[in-house]
Amino acid sequence: MEKQEQERFRDSIGTVTSEGKRSWVYPKKPDGILYKYRKWVSYFLLIFLFVSPFIKLNGNQFLMFNVLERRFNIFGDIFWPQDFYLFVLMMLIGVVFVVLFTVAFGRIFCGWICPQTIFMEMVFRRIEYWIEGDRGKQIRLDKQNWNAEKIRKKASKWFIFFIISFLIANVFLAYLIGSDRLLLYIQEGPLAHISTLISLLIFTGVFYFVFAWFREQVCVIACPYGRLQGVLLDTKSIVVAYDHKRGEKEKGRAKFKKNEDREASGKGDCIDCLQCVQVCPTGIDIRNGTQLECVNCTACIDACNNIMDAVDLPRGLIRYASEENIEKRKKFKFTPRIKGYAAVLFILVSVLTGMLFLRSDVEANILRLPGQLYEHKENNIISNVYTYKLINKTSKDYENVQFKLMSHKGSIRTVKGSSILVPANGLAEGTLFIEINKAALETEKDKLKIAVYDGENLIETTGTTFLGPRSYN
Numbered sequence: 001m002e003k004q005e006q007e008r009f010r011d012s013i014g015t016v017t018s019e020g021k022r023s024w025v026y027p028k029k030p031d032g033i034l035y036k037y038r039k040w041v042s043y044f045l046l047i048f049l050f051v052s053p054f055i056k057l058n059g060n061q062f063l064m065f066n067v068l069e070r071r072f073n074i075f076g077d078i079f080w081p082q083d084f085y086l087f088v089l090m091m092l093i094g095v096v097f098v099v100l101f102t103v104a105f106g107r108i109f110c111g112w113i114c115p116q117t118i119f120m121e122m123v124f125r126r127i128e129y130w131i132e133g134d135r136g137k138q139i140r141l142d143k144q145n146w147n148a149e150k151i152r153k154k155a156s157k158w159f160i161f162f163i164i165s166f167l168i169a170n171v172f173l174a175y176l177i178g179s180d181r182l183l184l185y186i187q188e189g190p191l192a193h194i195s196t197l198i199s200l201l202i203f204t205g206v207f208y209f210v211f212a213w214f215r216e217q218v219c220v221i222a223c224p225y226g227r228l229q230g231v232l233l234d235t236k237s238i239v240v241a242y243d244h245k246r247g248e249k250e251k252g253r254a255k256f257k258k259n260e261d262r263e264a265s266g267k268g269d270c271i272d273c274l275q276c277v278q279v280c281p282t283g284i285d286i287r288n289g290t291q292l293e294c295v296n297c298t299a300c301i302d303a304c305n306n307i308m309d310a311v312d313l314p315r316g317l318i319r320y321a322s323e324e325n326i327e328k329r330k331k332f333k334f335t336p337r338i339k340g341y342a343a344v345l346f347i348l349v350s351v352l353t354g355m356l357f358l359r360s361d362v363e364a365n366i367l368r369l370p371g372q373l374y375e376h377k378e379n380n381i382i383s384n385v386y387t388y389k390l391i392n393k394t395s396k397d398y399e400n401v402q403f404k405l406m407s408h409k410g411s412i413r414t415v416k417g418s419s420i421l422v423p424a425n426g427l428a429e430g431t432l433f434i435e436i437n438k439a440a441l442e443t444e445k446d447k448l449k450i451a452v453y454d455g456e457n458l459i460e461t462t463g464t465t466f467l468g469p470r471s472y473n
């Protein structure tokens with residue numbers, strides 16, 4: 001029965017009342033060394049996020065994800081739809097990386113790196129503390145009737161939230177359509193690009209809704225990664241955990257009394273001050289054990305450490321620890337599962353590195369024109385017609401591109417003339433003829449190797465097939 005009582009917290013989520021209504025969370029402002037570190041990490045990530053689309057490397061936007069035109073820039077390198085396999089591989093590496101980290105270190109990603117947490121806790125929440133004050137003041141403000149003070153505070157907060165949401169939407173647009181185009185649109189004025197403005201306002205509305213109202217619900221009920229915790233975590237995963245052995249001891253947690261001998265009394269080190277609960281942005285009590293709602297933000301570690309300092313007990317009652325570490329005092333070990341994920345990650349990264357090195361600056365595709373047979377010409381010459389596509393993945397023009405046969409003696413003639421211009425970050429397409437003497441053919445379908453030169457420089461090699469007559473005698 002007592003056990004059932006203890007497990008009751010699992011029947012509901014802390015942010016919803018028994019009537020199914022939203023229970024608003026007013027987390028106390030965190031304070032401590034981990035919060036300080038998290039602030040520095042968030043400054044770095046926010047600067048990275050806001051600046052990346054405006055940095056150019058080799059003339060290309062540093063990061064761009066133009067899904068509409070299927071062009072992606074990663075660290076200044078342009079990836080075309082033809083490079084999609086690399087993109088998929090990168091995504092796979094990202095997933096395995098996050099899974100590996102989750103198995104070993106729980107939801108460390110959520111607390112330290114996730115954009116939702118960074119924006120919520122390090123931007124919007126801090127503005128809220130600045131305008132409305134800490135937890136107690138926020139609760140009082142929400143309870144009080146609308147007066148000049150409440151209108152001023154709420155209106156200024158909502159206005160700043162809207163401006164920041166609008167800024168975030170603009171940055172996302174810079175990732176999507178490119179910062180040059182975004183700046184051009186701004187110069188030309190919003191009325192010249194009404195559809196873009198409408199999309200921008202829709203995204204602003206979504207961000208505003210998430211950060212002003214939906215908040216921790218994203219992590220608690222919407223985020224699929226959060227739902228995965230049940231299968232990824234095990235008793236060896238390091239998570240933010242309450243040391244219940246130390247906190248409860250034989251007689252359980254109890255309020256702190258001055259000058260008492262806590263050790264001799266058998267009471268646990270938890271003085272039931274509820275600071276860890278009040279500081280939690282997802283409204284849970286970490287003393288109930290690992291819960292799906294916990295985003296590992298470490299605010300409760302800082303809060304509890306401050307209390308431990310105040311009552312002169314050792315820090316670390318709430319800390320980064322695994323269940324085994326708490327139950328059996330076992331140190332962190334690399335489990336076979338972690339080693340397995342690490343091996344998969346290593347293989348994927350090696351494959352990706354190899355592929356990136358093999359990736360050429362220019363990609364050439366030569367395909368036989370569908371439905372066309374070969375043609376007999378004078379002097380025993382067989383001719384096949386092809387379409388070619390040259391993709392320039394660099395930011396410089398290739399002005400004098402030519403094809404040369406490598407595998408056979410023969411000639412290549414492009415319809416557009418002897419040399420082709422392939423513009424920077426662009427492509428050139430056209431038709432070409434390959435002519436080979438019948439005597440040089442070995443089968444009715446020879447494989448050809450073709451070199452692509454820019455002037456004297458070999459920039460790519462490619463292949464295609466060449467049809468010829470069945471008999472060669």
Ligand code: SF4
Pocket residue numbers: 242247269270271272273274275276277287303304307317318
């Ligand atoms: S902050 Fe520490 S001492 Fe206070 S209730 Fe939480 S675990 Fe117990």
Ligand code: SF4
Pocket residue numbers: 240276279280281282283284285286293294295296297298299300301
């Ligand atoms: S339980 Fe602690 S670490 Fe988890 S979300 Fe709440 S405050 Fe953050």
